[in-house]
Amino acid sequence: MSSHPQSSSQTAVHAELTTNLQVLHRAPPNLLILLAPPRSFTTILSAMLGQHPQMYGLPEVHLLVARTMEEWWGLCSEATFNMDHGLLRVVAQLIFGEQTEYTVKQAVGWLRRRTHCSTAELLEMLSHQVHPRILVDKSPSVVYRPEFLRHIFAVFPQARFIHLLRHPRGHGESVMKYLHARRQMGPVPTSHWLLQLAGYPSMSLVESDVIKPSSELDPQRAWYVLNMNICDFLRSVPTHQQLQIRGEDVLRNPDQELVRIAGWLGLRADNGAISEMKHPERSPYASYGPPGAYFGNDRNFLRDPVLHSEAARPTTLEGPLSWRHDRAGFLPQVRQLAEQFGYA
């Protein structure tokens, strides 16, 4: 069958329809989600990935721990940290062009006006705002609840996931160091995320919304449970949509690992792109924000946002744990999971 050549007017109509369709049915949100327990290099890796010319790294927006924006506002008002700062900074930057005290104020209004929206819709709005870049989200709080993880995949079935790993010893030491620093500033409430992480009460998932931290602090329990949550969840995700990365490998050998990640995502992996990613300090969220949205990321990172390979110094699964008074070592399950992740 011969095809009829299109007239120029038909071509124009077709082009217009195509444009309209693109507007009406925009490409699905292009999301990359980093999954990891808190204190697992998520901030630095997210900022590094976000510097790739075809990606955009968010600070901690904590959107996906709530279903609706109304619920999100409620969680923010109860949080023991400045949960809203990350999202306020993003809205100020992406919608109002810069992060100032005034644009943060505008961002508050912009978000309040969207109280009726779902959090996923909000993330989709941000994704469209940076289109065609891939939006990189990392909100470590989602890994506490398997239903949060399942919900992410339900609303973003095309999203890609990086399971970011950290050695359980390095992770535990970092948690205890951070908790110690936090205690210098005053009493830490039991609902504080750091105490819940360090004192996670069991080696199995706590189903309750309220975690009562154990008085015996041992962060290896949270390391195990939260990583297991992620592993269990990722069984339902197609293999081509997930990647496991050891954070230490990225910090020690960024060129090789960043090329691997970019290749997996189908993005540019040339020297220019990789070089950009080695400068997380260039992210608009790599320093303290203006009044009203000062944080939004790990404080240590905000203070010193450059790539430090020494942060990933070699460590071992053998020997006593510095945070345990009885000088005991890792529990067998922890050791086994760490070995599965490639740690020694």
Add this chain to the structure above:
Amino acid sequence: MKERKGKEKSIRPAKAFTTIVADADALHSNAKAIVEPLFVLALPRSFSSVVCTMLGQHPQMYALPETQFFLAETVGQWWELASRSQAPLTHGALRSVAQLFYGEQTEATIRLARGWLMRRAHFTTAYLLEEFVARVSPSILIDKSSIVVYRFENLQRIYRMFPGARFLHLVRHPRGQGQSVMRYFRERRTIGPLPPSHWLSQLVSYPYAAGKPRKIQDLDPQRAWYALNMNICEFLKAVPENQKLMVRGEDLLSNPDKGLDAVAQWIGLRADMEAIEQMKHPERSPYASFGPTGARFGNDRFFLESPTLRPDRAEPQSLEGPLPWSSDGHELFPHVKQLAIQFGYQ
């Protein structure tokens, strides 16, 4: 196609809040899509229709009729309020949607506008207003809904939802405002009984005590003048200085060149002769006449009947002497006088 009334402003095609960014470098230059609106806070019968419409004729502004959106948190709640109200609360919003999203105000587009607003029942009213803001961008949207000022929480809702917005407190002399209210009240009663819940009843008999309507000889609009202006003043204490301005309506009407220039400069807009001249023609607004069937009003009835700028409406008034609506010849209360003096009246 029906000829569109009034000034034809170039309104961009409908667009969602985002613009798809094709080039990563354009990421941040694409931002600043939202131009913060201007809210005019004024009591009913305070020249707000004519003043807002004048401001809306500036080439860089766009004035809506009275949408009354901030009476409610969500559009669904707003519909519910409207269904219970004796006043035509929805007319302004229907006319705005018909004009801005369907290109003209006809009986047919008003029907379409009704559907458009009903489909958005789950939206916050502020998000809906943001759709208007985006529609008229880069012009600054002007919203004035005078019965919003009856409740402090409505004012707080506006600021909570638009913390970057500007607020213009439009005032009128208490004697002139009172006379206008009483005239409107009497004319409205000739049409039919006025329920006690009607905004005009509440304005003349403020503070209205449910079930105990005042006698006609007890009506005194100066109480509402004081209480509602105080509502606005109290609310504005929370708003930074650079985001608020107080203007006497009489000044704008009697000396529009000077008054409009000052407002335009405060907002940071053009204040040239051409822009000022445009503002002196409120009658050119698409909302400066009666609307089609289904949305006849949306603005003050007297304004719709005679929408031109008439400086004589701002005749000088005094704070002294008996009030014409008072049967016993009483004057303005001392606290009313004091507030009026603060506003610059004599």
